[in-house]
Amino acid sequence: MTARAASIRLLCLDVDGVLTDGTVQLDDLGHETKRFNVRDGLGISAVRHRLEELGVRHLYSGSKNKFDDIRDAANACGVPLSAVAFVGDDLPDLPAMRACGYPVAVHDAAAEVRAVAAFVTTAAGGHGAVREVVEHLLRSQNRWNEALSMFDSPSAPDIRAGSGGVQHEQHEQPQST
Numbered sequence: 001m002t003a004r005a006a007s008i009r010l011l012c013l014d015v016d017g018v019l020t021d022g023t024v025q026l027d028d029l030g031h032e033t034k035r036f037n038v039r040d041g042l043g044i045s046a047v048r049h050r051l052e053e054l055g056v057r058h059l060y061s062g063s064k065n066k067f068d069d070i071r072d073a074a075n076a077c078g079v080p081l082s083a084v085a086f087v088g089d090d091l092p093d094l095p096a097m098r099a100c101g102y103p104v105a106v107h108d109a110a111a112e113v114r115a116v117a118a119f120v121t122t123a124a125g126g127h128g129a130v131r132e133v134v135e136h137l138l139r140s141q142n143r144w145n146e147a148l149s150m151f152d153s154p155s156a157p158d159i160r161a162g163s164g165g166v167q168h169e170q171h172e173q174p175q176s177t
């Protein structure tokens with residue numbers, strides 16, 4: 001598995017149930033709130049920092065076909081599907097997981113999703129699972145120490161989630177991912 005992880009050049013993430021614990025809170029006015037774990041954002045930023053030369057990031061909001069979307073993202077990045085890792089948690093993620101080179105399931109993913117995964121996290125979705133994937137991929141590529149070195153300086157870059165140049169590609173009719 002480590003050899004496959006070492007060849008990954010693009011990380012694609014489901015959001016609900018992966019970057020969040022799948023919980024959606026509604027307030028009295030019907031406004032939707034999702035919970036993210038800050039450690040996941042830190043992990044993603046580490047990848048962004050180290051793979052800046054890739055230069056392309058996409059957000060597919062309200063994806064109706066995750067396979068099509070990871071194929072589009074891979075094409076946009078000039079990366080073959082065999083070099084794509086995709087992290088999922090539920091049944092709509094299965095086509096994308098089967099198509100990519102390194103399918104990953106969060107610990108509390110559906111049994112069918114775990115069954116096709118090359119790597120299953122010990123953390124549950126929304127509780128540091130993405131951070132775990134990032135560390136796993138970087139360690140497989142012998143780049144973990146390189147990523148850690150960004151924290152050596154007291155004037156380390158601001159790597160909070162969302163502080164970088166993410167290119168947002170909004171699809172119409174957003175819905176639960």
Ligand SMILES: [Mg+2]
Nearest residue numbers: 014016017177
């Ligand atoms: Mg999901």
